[in-house]
Amino acid sequence: MPEMEPAPCRIVVCRDCCCGSPKVTGVDHVAQTARLAEGAPVRISDCLGVCDQANVIVVQPSAAGRAAGGRPVWLGLVNDPDATEDILGWAHAGGPGVAPLPDILDLYAINPPGRP
Template sequence: MSPRRARPVTDGCTVTVCRGCCCGTERKHPGVDHTGQVAALVAGVGDAGRVRVTDCLDACERSNVVVVGPSPAGRRAGARPTWLANVLHPETVAEVVDWVRGGGPGVGDPPGLLDLCVFTPSRRARMEAGEI
């Protein structure tokens, strides 16, 4: 049995950015600075949480997909990961950062128009993301 790698411990939210088959591609979303989006999330979230990039989350029709996992405080309040669709504009990325810095799911409400991006993924997508 191979040893498991320890996950970084954080008191904040975990932001998972899909960069699989459609999300983050110039082919599907020409003119969007996909690399800049991830950099803006990493810089903006800072020590308020962590940002990770993952392969396809199987919600390609809603790309670019970002999942905001609640902090421990958010989980204690009953929050579950929040899936966001169409995260394509710098303003949307900034709202994700503001929400995470404000505590994220279970602690604060999504700012601005971010609640319009929220969607419920398929069971298969949630399984692939490790939620169930």
């Protein structure tokens, strides 16, 4: 029986009423989503409820990250290619629970809806 690879970080990309729409100008939303998908599994979501922070991306921990106590990290205003690359680099390093959140991504961190 082949050995299973551990589940990697997953990235959730909001693409609904505000995120991924012309309301956020100057962003190639399709290219951003495709670039993220090159480095990690990506799931497209309907509205995540923080429209004032569009574009919203959530990095979910890997199995190892969850085992280490990692929690999903919500990022808002992810509207430039450098931020997309920073997210990919962090996911590649292990993401929540495995690798510390890079200082630059701390600038994008937001609270999920319903959490202070």
